[in-house]
Amino acid sequence: MRSRLFLPKGFFVSGIRSGIGNKVKRDIALIYSEVPCVATGLFTKNRVKGAPVIISKNHLRDGRAQAVIANSGCANACTGNRGIADAETMAYELARQLGIRKEDVLLASTGVIGRFLPMERVREGIRKIARTVGKASKPEFFAEAIMTTDTTPKIISKRFLIQKHKKATICGFAKGAGMVHPDLATLLSFIITDVAINRRLLEKSLKASVEMSFNSLTIDGDTSTNDSVLILANGKAGNERIDIVERDFLEFQNSLDRVMLGLAESIARDGEGATKLVKIIVRNGKSASSARKIARHIASSPLVKTAVYGSDPNWGRLMAAIGSSGIEVNPEGIDIYFGKLQVARNGVGTSYSEGRARQILDKEEVEVTVDLKQGRSGAVVYTCDLTPDYVKINSSYMT
Amino acid sequence: MRSRLFLPKGFFVSGIRSGIGNKVKRDIALIYSEVPCVATGLFTKNRVKGAPVIISKNHLRDGRAQAVIANSGCANACTGNRGIADAETMAYELARQLGIRKEDVLLASTGVIGRFLPMERVREGIRKIARTVGKASKPEFFAEAIMTTDTTPKIISKRFLIQKHKKATICGFAKGAGMVHPDLATLLSFIITDVAINRRLLEKSLKASVEMSFNSLTIDGDTSTNDSVLILANGKAGNERIDIVERDFLEFQNSLDRVMLGLAESIARDGEGATKLVKIIVRNGKSASSARKIARHIASSPLVKTAVYGSDPNWGRLMAAIGSSGIEVNPEGIDIYFGKLQVARNGVGTSYSEGRARQILDKEEVEVTVDLKQGRSGAVVYTCDLTPDYVKINSSYMT
Numbered sequence: 001m002r003s004r005l006f007l008p009k010g011f012f013v014s015g016i017r018s019g020i021g022n023k024v025k026r027d028i029a030l031i032y033s034e035v036p037c038v039a040t041g042l043f044t045k046n047r048v049k050g051a052p053v054i055i056s057k058n059h060l061r062d063g064r065a066q067a068v069i070a071n072s073g074c075a076n077a078c079t080g081n082r083g084i085a086d087a088e089t090m091a092y093e094l095a096r097q098l099g100i101r102k103e104d105v106l107l108a109s110t111g112v113i114g115r116f117l118p119m120e121r122v123r124e125g126i127r128k129i130a131r132t133v134g135k136a137s138k139p140e141f142f143a144e145a146i147m148t149t150d151t152t153p154k155i156i157s158k159r160f161l162i163q164k165h166k167k168a169t170i171c172g173f174a175k176g177a178g179m180v181h182p183d184l185a186t187l188l189s190f191i192i193t194d195v196a197i198n199r200r201l202l203e204k205s206l207k208a209s210v211e212m213s214f215n216s217l218t219i220d221g222d223t224s225t226n227d228s229v230l231i232l233a234n235g236k237a238g239n240e241r242i243d244i245v246e247r248d249f250l251e252f253q254n255s256l257d258r259v260m261l262g263l264a265e266s267i268a269r270d271g272e273g274a275t276k277l278v279k280i281i282v283r284n285g286k287s288a289s290s291a292r293k294i295a296r297h298i299a300s301s302p303l304v305k306t307a308v309y310g311s312d313p314n315w316g317r318l319m320a321a322i323g324s325s326g327i328e329v330n331p332e333g334i335d336i337y338f339g340k341l342q343v344a345r346n347g348v349g350t351s352y353s354e355g356r357a358r359q360i361l362d363k364e365e366v367e368v369t370v371d372l373k374q375g376r377s378g379a380v381v382y383t384c385d386l387t388p389d390y391v392k393i394n395s396s397y398m399t
Numbered sequence: 400m401r402s403r404l405f406l407p408k409g410f411f412v413s414g415i416r417s418g419i420g421n422k423v424k425r426d427i428a429l430i431y432s433e434v435p436c437v438a439t440g441l442f443t444k445n446r447v448k449g450a451p452v453i454i455s456k457n458h459l460r461d462g463r464a465q466a467v468i469a470n471s472g473c474a475n476a477c478t479g480n481r482g483i484a485d486a487e488t489m490a491y492e493l494a495r496q497l498g499i500r501k502e503d504v505l506l507a508s509t510g511v512i513g514r515f516l517p518m519e520r521v522r523e524g525i526r527k528i529a530r531t532v533g534k535a536s537k538p539e540f541f542a543e544a545i546m547t548t549d550t551t552p553k554i555i556s557k558r559f560l561i562q563k564h565k566k567a568t569i570c571g572f573a574k575g576a577g578m579v580h581p582d583l584a585t586l587l588s589f590i591i592t593d594v595a596i597n598r599r600l601l602e603k604s605l606k607a608s609v610e611m612s613f614n615s616l617t618i619d620g621d622t623s624t625n626d627s628v629l630i631l632a633n634g635k636a637g638n639e640r641i642d643i644v645e646r647d648f649l650e651f652q653n654s655l656d657r658v659m660l661g662l663a664e665s666i667a668r669d670g671e672g673a674t675k676l677v678k679i680i681v682r683n684g685k686s687a688s689s690a691r692k693i694a695r696h697i698a699s700s701p702l703v704k705t706a707v708y709g710s711d712p713n714w715g716r717l718m719a720a721i722g723s724s725g726i727e728v729n730p731e732g733i734d735i736y737f738g739k740l741q742v743a744r745n746g747v748g749t750s751y752s753e754g755r756a757r758q759i760l761d762k763e764e765v766e767v768t769v770d771l772k773q774g775r776s777g778a779v780v781y782t783c784d785l786t787p788d789y790v791k792i793n794s795s796y797m798t
Contacts, residue, residue, distance in 0.1 A: 048722030113715020310794025316512020323447030348479040388787035395709025
């Protein structure tokens, strides 16, 4: 995770303190590109949507953006017409300060739901952060400013060659998503790149990357009011624009996948109160979707997640989770492994060493494999353990 | 809860220590009726079913039973053919000791999944408990013997008049179901009555009562391997057999409802680590099923449950849970109340007193009402808060 960071050409990012959340940390963040970018985004499926989501979707209709203004400390969700007006003011204020079109500003907010933004501070913060453009800044400032209960900033960048000799860069930022099966905690991610690519293919690649990264955190379905993944491509790498699915596109897709998978793993590792990254692998299912449904059901089971926390080799809870996933399975055909140690064969416990199983579950990365022996399709889902700290963090979030 | 206990006529119940779970508490429990009973049951929908569930279903095909043998400490689930043979041995052994038909014995087990029963101790325990029949015993012994992580035994009885002058009794026992949205924790309940009733109506009344009691603990769907609710009616009250849905049936149904709702509430109150009973009321939904789906989704949200634990009036989490339930809602029409205090009107926060909200959430019984203003249907779901103790209990269950 701690590899060197590269920013794509023509982008400026920063993060400052504005006092939105009454916290002593940076809370307002800016992405600015020298030139307008091709841009797209993916947003929460929750029927209750935060005002920034509504405005960003609107501003993305033309597939173009030049800046993103994001804040932590207040989600600006469940705030009615006043919330919409506040979000519009944010876009307008930033556009005015930077001399760009209001419609080219995207928004993202995270924090408590149901409270209004302290607009005086927000406006002041926007003016202040607009003045930082071109001055000394660090990508970490941006990542820190979008954090809520995250314990570490999350940034992954990747540099690669495109069209043989053009250097291209992708840089991704994210904030964590609660217990990772984020029944309601907010996931925000921002990807910037200097690759030249058309909008259709940018959208295609974003969807594909999200599917194998964030959507493998059991995130979809139960999404927060404000979940947003935004991507901006400004073409400053100087490559010929990617217009077809060929080598260049695949090169780009591959690098984007690595950035987003890296972010997803760092989110799982930093789940609220988490002590372990848990990888659930389901093999030999009837279909990819049924394998995935089972993997997600296991990954969301509080009983499985607490057992992992306690390094308790309680594989019966896995069997029970598999059986209640809604997918037709043959319990007498299921094999289960902790790491490489087989603990159940054909639905019945093996004579495995409990001490060895504990050792495996004691590690910071735990791999659980379920072999259904039904077909040839599989799925991988990332999650974390459920700990007393998760409860502590979430029982007093507002205050 | 601490009202006087009545046992129906002709029934004997007891519970003793046999050392199955290596615990210092009673772990094997018996129900015995002097005469064969009309009997039926409802079982887990989990595709992975414990051996006792398979055998009990089988033995209930003729709608008749005379005894129940139950144990805690080992669920006898995920134990393959050996588990089935062990369950059959339990039924056979008890039948032999009591001189009744093997097919008239029902079974229930709860505890760790994936371990074999220590059959020597089980056999010895069955012999011992069979010898207690007719001797001094207490209903509490039975209730204690089926407990796992429960902190209190759960028994509710009700005495009522049937056909004007016949005294009838219903007595119900239950063990708790983990976090109450019991992703996998086991619920067992046993109901005995001396009412004379035919099998079809007994089944009908059981289903109706379970729907408004245990199934309102958000239990169905995500069920454990061993969930079972058994009911036995021996006719010893001397009433004319209930064969039609008329006054007598309604009288019986009403009493059964009260017993089962009482058990359900006591289970919610005693959820693992729980400090509060939480009642989620959804009003004015489009249909009963959609109102119920929303109520259940709220009741299963770890973020809502941790906020209740911390008395944090974070109603935004309720909005987000409502929006991600999969049901079409109009966020701008939603009102939310803690107790009688309205905290949101038309999807936006009211200027409620946070101190007052905290006072309400600080109580041992918390009522949350959501008014959807979509139609005329409602639902009530019971749950409990999610606490650090829940995690502690479940992270070291096997050991």
